[in-house]
Amino acid sequence: MDVRQCEVQRKAWELPFLAEAREVAGLRRVMALQLRLWGLSELTDVAQLCVTELVTNVITHVGYETPTTLAVSMAGTRLRIEVRDPDARALPTLLAAMDGDETGRGMAIIDAITDRWGVILRADSKVTWCELRTDLATPSGHTGGKRVSTVEALLARYCEMVHPRACSTGPLEVAVAEEVAINLIADLLHWLRAHGCDPDEALDRAQMSFEVEVGEVA
Secondary structure, three states: OOOOOOEOOOOOEEEEEEOOHHHHHHHHHHHHHHHHHOOOHHHHHHHHHHHHHHHHHHHHHOOOOOEEEEEEEEEOOEEEEEEEEOOOOOOOOOOOOOOOOOOOOHHHHHHHHOOEEEEEEOOOOEEEEEEEOOOOOOOOOOOOHHHHHHHHHHHHHHHHHHOOOOOOOOOOEHHHHHHHHHHHHHHHHHHHHHOOOOHHHHHHHHHHHHHHHHHHHO
């Protein structure tokens, strides 16, 4: 069995909407939810800002209630955000906004916070896109570094021993790995009790350690 990693399926998606200020909050929520499902929550703030600025650019320079589409995908190991609108003439422009200016900062913000961005012109539309760098090693990989990779190898080995049928087709998918992890935790609690340790105390200590470490990363 391949024990390299649990695969995270990050399937491209798109969402049509009318370019209105009231739509922005909903689009930001959708983005946050998607990034959580993709294991990329650390990109939430910057990705939401990208959505806000790109959609606001359409509202300001193309028009209120313009039929628009938000599309999100992976470009290799980068997160790619696209906003598509039907006006190939009103091009996003990178301006050097002066202090006190209330407009003209949108693409300057995009330029500052993204890894790269650009515009694709089509016959009757355009796509304004930007990409954010991630810590992923592969498009279907995950963040977390060596510690998470080590645990995945452990989960794969445990799965081979306890649930060989579920682990015989290739790398563990996240849904399968989650069940394997829960079973492993339960078995560890049995081991602790068998050796005279308090499982509840161990869980509390583990939870406290996890929360401290996550807080430090945040």
